[in-house]
Amino acid sequence: MSAQSQTDTAPDIIVGIDLGTTNSLIGYYSDDGPQLIPNASGELLTPSAVHLSGKSDLTVGAAARHRLVSDPDHTAARFKRFMGTQKVFRLGKTDYRAEELSAMILRSLKADAESHFGHPVTRAVISVPAYFNDLQRKATFAAGKLAGLKVERLINEPTAAALAYGVTSDTEETLLVLDLGGGTFDVSILEVFDGIMEVRSSAGDIMLGGEDFTDAVFHDFKEQIGDAARDLSPEQAAGLRALAEQAKIALGSAASVSPEFVIGETSHELSLTQDRFAELTKPLLDRLRRPIQRALGDAGLLSRDLDRVVLVGGATRMPIVRQTVTRLMKAFPEHGLDPDSVIALGAGVQAGLLSRHAALEDRVMTDVSPFTMGIATSRREADGSISSGHYQPIIERNMVVPISRVDTFSRMDAKSNMVIVEIYQGESPRVAENVRLGEVKLHLGGENSGQDDFDVRFTYDVSGVLEVIATVKKTGRERRLVIEGNAGAMSAAEIDKRLKALSGLKIRPEDQSANKVAIARCKALYENSLGAKRVHVEQAMSDFEAVLRRQVPREIDAAREQLTALLDELERSSLF
Ligand code: ADP
Ligand code: MG
DSSP: OOOOOTTTTOTTOEEEEEEOSSEEEEEEEETTEEEEOOOTTSOSOEESEEEEETTTEEEESHHHHHHHHHOGGGEEEOOGGGTTSSOEEEETTEEEEHHHHHHHHHHHHHHHHHHHHTSOOOEEEEEEOTTOOHHHHHHHHHHHHHTTOEEEEEEEHHHHHHHHHHTTOOSOEEEEEEEEOSSOEEEEEEEEETTEEEEEEEEEETTOSHHHHHHHHHHHHHHHHGGGGGGOOHHHHHHHHHHHHHHHHHTTTOSEEOOEEEETTEEEEOOEEHHHHHHHHHHHHHTTHHHHHHHHHHHTOOGGGOSEEEEESGGGGSHHHHHHHHHHHTSOOBOOSOTTTHHHHHHHHHHHHHTTOGGGTTOEEEEEOSSOEEEEEEEEOTTSOEEEEEEEEEEOTTOEESEEEEEEEOOSSTTOSEEEEEEEESSOSBGGGSEEEEEEEEEOOTTOOSSSOEEEEEEEOTTSOEEEEEEETTTOOEEEOOOOOOSSOOOHHHHHHHHHHHHTOEEOHHHHSHHHHHHHHHHHHHHTOOHHHHHHHHHHHHHHHHHHHHTOHHHHHHHHHHHHHHHHHHHHHTTO
């Protein structure tokens, strides 16, 4: 652990968290700039995976990710996409929602930070994809609360990435940040001048990420296996997917791979070449283009106006992604910082800004609304009929926040006493295709003229919270929006109830330790091997367990290093 100054260890320190689809990280701002905090296994990346065994034994991170193979029924991963939805993940006999699973990750990160600082940590900045809607942002707040963290601010991931780069940049420039993570794709255009950073536009695809590249390979592998692929057990399927992931990563430096996959007593010889990979992922690579074009269009820029293109997210390590971006942008993208940790570093900078860290005092940052928000209106058509369901934007996409805008409306039917103001977010001219956020009922009274009857004010702040105030012009009567009955959102009562349930779950520190990770890796590899290799893995695991029983830390460390090297070797050898 590094030496810490007074400011680092202040009990009210704010941490910055990248709560990723695939991996999560935690950092903070120190006198030396943003720093990342290692987890109990000494790793900076904590896989966003959760394993629950029995009633209350919770494992988070790498050990849990390995259980995806050996115990998929008690393991959950890739749940971030479902934040703010009703979807549940079953772990054993209990159902959990994405915000609860996220809370388990956050609790584990919080514990890592607490053991790093030696005091409680209660305040955090959490990053979210630019395209997270209101429900998903609220769900992220709820997850923080469930983890015992006060979420001081949500920060858009690409903004955080730019902040990590922006802090090291003193020049005047326009940059495009392209973040391809495990499950989301975000593009942002930012302007930096005099230490001020302004987000000009952002766009993205919340259903595109490195996991889709893995899935493409996974499906191809299944086809190669043929009929036998139809009867794969969940464990075998998870093992094959893990193999696809390894193959994808290996193609970063190899021309081809030929992994072996074992089902029962049969071994299947698989193959993946660069050409085949390019063919399989072409539909995914094609989807990189549109968000880039939209972000450029919204900012009123051409790609040649950009000074820098910055790559963020583990999936941008794929050469084929870099080539595609180079072709699209007609420029070679940069990736000066480690693409996996850029966002957490930026969240750490934001945390430093919030706690008014001295080194950051003269930096100002602005953010933009990630989507358009407005209300449903009706319209009288040329033939006199009334058509409803039209969308009237009030705050438009990519306006600098915080922002407050008001528009004036008239009722359609001069005799009616009441209007229902329905609030939506989205980019479609028809409200039916947008996301409904809620409604306010407004009593107009009979005394109105039927013209310019009421005002609707939208105020949107940097955390992505929308306040709607509708005011009757004549009487001054006002209604504030209370978003009710959202299909995905958890109510306060629900949060309290789940909080009680979750506090019964213990994270066992030893489960997170590097030793448990090593054992879990052995089990996963054993599961997917046969014959001599299986014997080899089993022997190595028993030897290691014997060392663990002797409880001599120095011996354990040496043995674990050896075992890890062996596992790396065995996992790699199965690819070629
Ligand atoms: P997220 O922000 O969604 O949590 P990350 O930025 O950590 O995701 O990226 C995770 C994705 O990056 C995964 O799909 C993983 O397979 C991929 N990835 C990580 N390293 C590499 C690599 N060397 N080559 C190809 N893909 C990689
Ligand atoms: Mg990410």
